[in-house]
Amino acid sequence: MRKYTEMTREERLEEYAAVKAAYEGQKACGLKLDMSRGKPGREQLDLVTDMANVLLQPEDFVSDGIDSRNYGNVEGLPAARRLFADILGCRPEQCFVGGSASLQLMYDAIARAYTYGALHSERPWSKLDTVRWICPAPGYDRHFKISQSFGMEMIAVPMTPDGPDMDRVEELVKDPAVKGMWNVPKYSNPEGVVYSDETIRRLASMQPAAPDFMLMWDNAYCVHEFDAPFRPFDDILSLCEQYGNGDMIYEFASTSKITFPGAGVSVMATSEANLAYLKPIINVQIISYDKVNQLRHVKYLQDREHTLALMRRHAEILRPKFRAVLDALDREIAPLEIAEYRRPVGGYFVSLNAMPGTAKRTLQLCKEAGVTMTGAGATYPYGVDPNDTNIRIAPSLPPVEELEQAVAIFCNCLKLSALEKLGL
Amino acid sequence: MRKYTEMTREERLEEYAAVKAAYEGQKACGLKLDMSRGKPGREQLDLVTDMANVLLQPEDFVSDGIDSRNYGNVEGLPAARRLFADILGCRPEQCFVGGSASLQLMYDAIARAYTYGALHSERPWSKLDTVRWICPAPGYDRHFKISQSFGMEMIAVPMTPDGPDMDRVEELVKDPAVKGMWNVPKYSNPEGVVYSDETIRRLASMQPAAPDFMLMWDNAYCVHEFDAPFRPFDDILSLCEQYGNGDMIYEFASTSKITFPGAGVSVMATSEANLAYLKPIINVQIISYDKVNQLRHVKYLQDREHTLALMRRHAEILRPKFRAVLDALDREIAPLEIAEYRRPVGGYFVSLNAMPGTAKRTLQLCKEAGVTMTGAGATYPYGVDPNDTNIRIAPSLPPVEELEQAVAIFCNCLKLSALEKLGL
Numbered sequence: 001m002r003k004y005t006e007m008t009r010e011e012r013l014e015e016y017a018a019v020k021a022a023y024e025g026q027k028a029c030g031l032k033l034d035m036s037r038g039k040p041g042r043e044q045l046d047l048v049t050d051m052a053n054v055l056l057q058p059e060d061f062v063s064d065g066i067d068s069r070n071y072g073n074v075e076g077l078p079a080a081r082r083l084f085a086d087i088l089g090c091r092p093e094q095c096f097v098g099g100s101a102s103l104q105l106m107y108d109a110i111a112r113a114y115t116y117g118a119l120h121s122e123r124p125w126s127k128l129d130t131v132r133w134i135c136p137a138p139g140y141d142r143h144f145k146i147s148q149s150f151g152m153e154m155i156a157v158p159m160t161p162d163g164p165d166m167d168r169v170e171e172l173v174k175d176p177a178v179k180g181m182w183n184v185p186k187y188s189n190p191e192g193v194v195y196s197d198e199t200i201r202r203l204a205s206m207q208p209a210a211p212d213f214m215l216m217w218d219n220a221y222c223v224h225e226f227d228a229p230f231r232p233f234d235d236i237l238s239l240c241e242q243y244g245n246g247d248m249i250y251e252f253a254s255t256s257k258i259t260f261p262g263a264g265v266s267v268m269a270t271s272e273a274n275l276a277y278l279k280p281i282i283n284v285q286i287i288s289y290d291k292v293n294q295l296r297h298v299k300y301l302q303d304r305e306h307t308l309a310l311m312r313r314h315a316e317i318l319r320p321k322f323r324a325v326l327d328a329l330d331r332e333i334a335p336l337e338i339a340e341y342r343r344p345v346g347g348y349f350v351s352l353n354a355m356p357g358t359a360k361r362t363l364q365l366c367k368e369a370g371v372t373m374t375g376a377g378a379t380y381p382y383g384v385d386p387n388d389t390n391i392r393i394a395p396s397l398p399p400v401e402e403l404e405q406a407v408a409i410f411c412n413c414l415k416l417s418a419l420e421k422l423g424l
Numbered sequence: 425m426r427k428y429t430e431m432t433r434e435e436r437l438e439e440y441a442a443v444k445a446a447y448e449g450q451k452a453c454g455l456k457l458d459m460s461r462g463k464p465g466r467e468q469l470d471l472v473t474d475m476a477n478v479l480l481q482p483e484d485f486v487s488d489g490i491d492s493r494n495y496g497n498v499e500g501l502p503a504a505r506r507l508f509a510d511i512l513g514c515r516p517e518q519c520f521v522g523g524s525a526s527l528q529l530m531y532d533a534i535a536r537a538y539t540y541g542a543l544h545s546e547r548p549w550s551k552l553d554t555v556r557w558i559c560p561a562p563g564y565d566r567h568f569k570i571s572q573s574f575g576m577e578m579i580a581v582p583m584t585p586d587g588p589d590m591d592r593v594e595e596l597v598k599d600p601a602v603k604g605m606w607n608v609p610k611y612s613n614p615e616g617v618v619y620s621d622e623t624i625r626r627l628a629s630m631q632p633a634a635p636d637f638m639l640m641w642d643n644a645y646c647v648h649e650f651d652a653p654f655r656p657f658d659d660i661l662s663l664c665e666q667y668g669n670g671d672m673i674y675e676f677a678s679t680s681k682i683t684f685p686g687a688g689v690s691v692m693a694t695s696e697a698n699l700a701y702l703k704p705i706i707n708v709q710i711i712s713y714d715k716v717n718q719l720r721h722v723k724y725l726q727d728r729e730h731t732l733a734l735m736r737r738h739a740e741i742l743r744p745k746f747r748a749v750l751d752a753l754d755r756e757i758a759p760l761e762i763a764e765y766r767r768p769v770g771g772y773f774v775s776l777n778a779m780p781g782t783a784k785r786t787l788q789l790c791k792e793a794g795v796t797m798t799g800a801g802a803t804y805p806y807g808v809d810p811n812d813t814n815i816r817i818a819p820s821l822p823p824v825e826e827l828e829q830a831v832a833i834f835c836n837c838l839k840l841s842a843l844e845k846l847g848l
Contacts, residue, residue: 037495045493046482056477058470069469069684071461099523100714107709111535115550115574126539126550142708149708150539260493263716284566284573285531290524290714292687 001335004418016419023369023412026405031370033406038189038348039397040261043317048259048310054299061295068291074283075275076267080294084267086304087223088253089235094269096278099289102254102266106216107146109250109268112281113179113214114150119247119277121212125150125179134172134181136164138351138379138390140189143182143218147381152179154381159188161342163195166202173208180214186233187221190351190379190392192344194231204236205243215240217251221347223304223311224257226318228345230308237269246271255297257314257348258307265297321395324403325350332411338418350393351379358417359388365413371406425759428842440843447793447836450829455794457830462613462772463821464685467741472683472734478723485716492715498707499699500691504718508691510728511647512677513659518693520702523713526678526690530640531570533674533692536705537603537638538574543671543701545636549574549603558596558605560588562775562803562814564613567606567642571805577601578805583612585766587619590626597632604638610657611645614775614803614816616768618655628660629667639664641675645771647728647735648681650742652769654732661693670695679721681738681772682731689721745819748827749774756835762842774817775803782841783812789837795830 004012055061061068064078075081076097085092098105117124125131133147137156147154155172157164163185172178183203185195195203203215217236225231240249249271255264270278301307326343329352333339341352354362359376366373374392377385393410395403428436479485485492488502499505500521509516522529541548549555557571561580571578579596581588587609596602607627609619619627627639641660649655664673673695679688694702725731750767753776757763765776778786783800790797798816801809817834819827 039495042491045485045491049482049485049493052479058473061469061473067466067469069473069687071463071680071685101710101712104710111539114539115535142711145708149705256495260716261495262712263493263714281573284569286525286528287566288525288686290687290717292684293714293717 003335003337004422005337009423012419012422013424016416016424019412019415019419023365023409023416026409026412027369029405031405031409033371033398033402035394035398035406036372036374037397038257038394040257041317041397041399044314045260047313047317048300051259051296051300055292055296060299061292063295063298066291068295071287073291074286074288075279076289077291077294077298079298080265080291083298083301083303084253084269087307088219088251088267088269089233090237090251090269093272094237094275096268096270096275096282097289097294098266098268100256100263100266100293102218102220102252102256102268103142105266105268106143106218106252108285109214110146110150112278113212116281118212118214119274128177130177132175132178134164134169134178135381136182136188137381138190138385138392139182140184140218141374141378141383143216144381144383147182156381159191159193161193163188163193163199166199170202170206173206173210173213176209178208179210179212180216182216182218184218184220185236186219186231187224187344187347189220189347190349190390192342192347192349192351197234200234200236200239204239204245204249208248213248215245215249217249219251219253221257222253223308224348225311225346226315226322230311231346237271241271247274250274255301258301258310259297263293265294318396320400321398321403322350324400325393325395325407328404328407328411333414336415336418339414348394348396350395352391352393353389354391354414355418355421356387356389358421359385359391361417361420362391362413365416366410369409369413371409373410427759427761428846429761433847436843436846437848440840440848443836443839443843447789447833447840450833450836451793453829455829455833457795457822457826459818459822459830460796460798461821462681462818464681465741465821465823468738469684471737471741472724475683475720475724479716479720484723485719487719487722490715492719495711497715498710498712499703500713501715501718501722503722504689504715507722507725507727508677508693511731512643512675512691512693513657514661514675514693517696518661518699520692520694520699520706521713521718522690522692524680524687524690524717526642526644526676526680526692527566529690529692530567530642530676532709533638534570534574536702537636540705542636542638543698552601554601556599556602558588558593558602559805560606560612561805562614562809562816563606564608564642565798565802565807567640568805568807571606580805583615583617585617587612587617587623590623594626594630597630597634597637600633602632603634603636604640606640606642608642608644609660610643610655611648611768611771613644613771614773614814616766616771616773616775621658624658624660624663628663628669628673632672637672639669639673641673643675643677645681646677647732648772649735649770650739650746654735655770661695665695671698674698679725682725682734683721687717689718742820744824745822745827746774748824749817749819749831752828752831752835757838760839760842763838772818772820774819776815776817777813778815778838779842779845780811780813782845783809783815785841785844786815786837789840790834793833793837795833797834
């Protein structure tokens with residue numbers, strides 16, 4: 001296989017005709033495949049459905065003397081706080097256990113800063129002219145949507161193999177209007193980057209001008225290796241505390257990709273001072289989150305070790321899917337030098353940078369052949385990828401055979417758009 | 425028994441000494457009883473714990489072709505929307521089924537009006553100088569807390585046996601700064617008043633000056649009779665629609681007092697136009713609420729008829745508790761003419777108006793004898809009852825024997841504070 005950039009125009013025309021013919025054949029199959037979101041597949045759901053059997057008799061529902069079936073304990077069941085503290089390495093007193101969605105906890109954390117202000121805010125953010133927010137990019141589209149919905153000015157900071165460009169971040173936080181930053185520190189969405197120890201230390205020790213800076217730490221994939229042994233991580237809460245930044249950090253996690261997506265349990269871990277400030281405010285909104293589901297998770301997941309064992313079984317299901325995608329890319333795309341990508345070992349995505357200016361076109365071609373991917377640009381603030389290059393692939397939902405078909409189509413779409421770009 | 429107001433000072437002194445002695449005896453028992461919140465009792469929780477057994481095998485989790493265990497359907501499972509539409513008498517398309525707390529749906533509905541504005545808002549409410557809100561009083565403290573937390577100017581409107589004073593309400597809505605109103609239309613909290621047809625018609629047909637007026641219709645006790653046959657109610661959504669007010673109405677309900685308090689399912693029913701406007705905004709906050717719990721409820725409750733049958737079993741448990749309270753009041757308090765109350769037949773509370781200026785003192789005496797009641801004033805905006813008269817009694821949690829002890833103490837506290845007020 002020859003690199004496309006080294007081909008003559010004639011060779012490219014020939015290649016285009018061949019690839020186009022193959023693509024038209026694929027299109028005729030009438031495939032309908034969704035690779036747009038990080039949804040676990042059916043096999044993963046079945047794997048954990050035993051969870052439904054752990055709470056059956058009235059006496060099962062009592063934990064630490066608390067009847068999980070009744071109102072109360074807005075901060076979550078003590079046993080659920082202990083479980084998450086075990087997983088995250090922090091203290092139970094720092095864990096606020098919520099409902100089925102960590103996204104809701106993140107949105108609400110920011111909404112409260114807007115309406116009431118955070119612990120160290122001078123005034124509610126809704127009373128400020130400008131709120132700026134640091135967005136490592138490519139990043140998670142739903143994070144950016146939250147920032148956008150509150151009218152924040154989002155500042156994209158490039159991702160490196162070690163995490164966000166810290167020189168840039170340290171410069172930006174000197175602006176008191178910069179009120180926070182999104183992070184997915186382990187197996188970042190979409191690139192699967194793990195923040196280096198040095199990056200994490202620099203983040204924990206930075207001195208933002210805003211006294212109410214929120215370091216949003218979405219540890220969505222904290223135990224989510226699919227092709228590597230579990231990689232331990234330091235407790236970000238105590239690290240921030242060491243640097244006098246204890247009230248700056250808000251860590252989030254959930255069991256959405258451990259048990260049921262959208263029917264699991266979520267957590268916000270932050271300083272006890274923050275929780276003392278936030279609890280009465282949260283209590284205006286809700287008497288208590290679903291403690292029955294919290295207890296169901298406690299009984300099913302038990303502790304960190306037992307959770308890690310379950311994650312190894314998820315990995316068995318996910319690994320062949322990621323390999324199917326990555327192997328096809330290695331085989332079909334790498335030699336052509338028309339795209340760059342990493343081989344992630346955890347998380348839920350493969351991130352690929354196509355030839356600049358071809359991401360949208362590639363996904364349009366995919367769609368025409370029945371393969372839906374995350375919209376181009378979604379991984380950038382405001383949905384605009386300045387170089388039109390980044391594509392997020394979510395291999396978790398389809399079965400391997402369908403995935404192989406889909407990625408074969410995707411490879412051809414990458415080739416076609418690259419050839420078009422190079423000129424025909 | 426003689427009325428206290430007709431006693432001479434000497435007779436009152438004698439009575440006071442006798443009641444005081446009885447009270448001191450009760451105090452010495454060291455009782456510790458919580459009648460502060462409308463928490464269902466243990467027997468009611470056990471009654472519905474079978475619900476945990478309806479979803480066990482992977483195939484149980486699929487409904488209308490949707491796997492409830494995975495992400496998606498932010499508006500709720502179609503079957504859950506149908507269930508609530510059946511109970512409320514509206515259309516499934518008007519139902520947004522949420523998480524375990526209708527309070528959260530109410531809070532979030534108002535929070536969105538603040539941050540983004542409602543469908544017909546000219547601007548987000550956070551950008552307005554003043555937002556006023558109509559609060560029928562006595563009312564539900566948690567409603568008032570929401571209003572207060574957003575800095576609203578709350579306007580108390582007196583409750584009548586037919587619902588809020590409508591002459592006053594119709595006058596108030598002429599002010600464009602009046603943006604909404606709280607309502608518990610059936611078995612109001614705390615009085616157990618059922619809004620009359622005429623009140624409901626006047627509410628549905630009013631012409632508020634604010635184009636984005638929110639008629640908050642907390643139908644918390646829509647199927648919650650404990651001492652009467654089920655009382656049907658008209659669909660408030662179509663009634664508002666008839667008067668051209670379709671987008672003004674937001675109805676809320678939940679299964680918190682049908683299945684598990686705080687681990688049930690909630691609903692917001694509103695116009696399809698409102699939902700079309702709100703859905704993308706809600707989707708920024710959450711991918712989907714817990715559909716597994718929604719499906720669990722659908723399978724367990726089935727439909728309106730089956731739900732009503734379950735409510736009759738709850739009534740069997742609640743009736744003796746309410747009767748214990750009301751019978752004691754009839755026996756001990758009514759003849760003295762020192763308090764007024766109604767005999768509710770549904771809902772979760774008994775509301776009592778003590779002699780003006782004695783509510784706080786009565787509850788302080790209760791507390792000293794180990795009986796915790798809802799704080800005096802809580803049933804009024806800002807927690808201030810201008811006449812210091814209203815007391816909310818929540819008889820649902822304690823077993824009947826404990827309740828009898830508690831209400832005996834309460835009666836003595838009422839007597840003592842009345843005698844103190846009359847002068848000793």
